[in-house]
Amino acid sequence: MSTRVTESIHRLLSSFRSLDSLLESSGVEHKHESLNVLKGYLVNRRNSELMECILFIRNCNNNVYTVDSFIEFYREFINVNSNKSLNLPSQAIQQAFDLYQQLTCTKVISNHQLISLKIESIIKNIFNLIEYQIDIEILPQFRKSTEYKTYILEKVIELGSDNPQQPSGLSSSQRGSCHDLTAHLDDALSDSDQDQLDKSTTIEHMLKEGNMLEHLKAFQKKKLIHLYQIKDFTTQDLKDKIGIKKIGHLKRIVRLVNQHFNNKPNDLSLYWFGSFSFHILFLTFLIEKECIQSQLDSD
Incomplete structure (x- = not known):
């Protein structure tokens, strides 16, 4: 693949690093496609x-x-x-x-x-x-969903054709290849680092670290899973809404939540920049092996 195509793939992947990068990039190069895919995913999630x-x-x-x-x-x-x-x-x-x-x-x-x-x-x-x-x-x-992986493969196939005379969009056979390759992508892309990041932002993880797991069910009954949901909670909120009565635990929870947000490293950026090379190499391999080669054979 040309340097131009590789850079386009890099920009496409980086656009899903955060909401800010998605909003800034989707309207220019990908004509709102990336944003619309995420919107469709959110509709399905209600x-x-x-x-x-x-x-x-x-x-x-x-x-x-x-x-x-x-x-x-x-x-x-x-x-x-x-x-x-x-x-x-x-x-x-x-x-x-x-x-x-x-x-x-x-x-x-x-x-x-x-x-x-x-x-x-x-x-x-x-x-x-x-x-x-x-x-x-x-x-x-x-990023773990089929919608995302299929969309990425479709865009990489489209970019990978690298033929200015070819009409934009994918043929039905190419779209079929995308869905077939998504299964391989599920196995090849390791989410272990991201899973660890997800766990570190949960209330359960915070309670476990603070030896306060006895309160987990109380939070779950209120459908409170992630730390951002209690970011602004005071000790009085925890007492009135969650039912926690131990003064020491009330203060410890507020302190741990504040520490999480005040000292939070840019884990998302580290994860994405660390995995960019693998994403690009793997997707390039799939395109060259499964899609571009089949197109050349048909010609």
């Missing part, structure tokens, strides 16, 4: 509200959030009666609710600048919470 919220925030003109846009944002993604309601920490929900009440109950807004700053702060905080959820929970699982 988490489509995450991407819809991200796109809503990014589509605001120059990140200027008006009172009307915030009210619409609240009704769409914060209001518990909305079918797009987000699963957010109670503190973030309360802050949004308080401002929503202020904006809808006050006829005349006296300090527009202060209100604008509050709106911006709340929306950016929610954006960061969703971004972290996608980076830590959604994308690692997505």
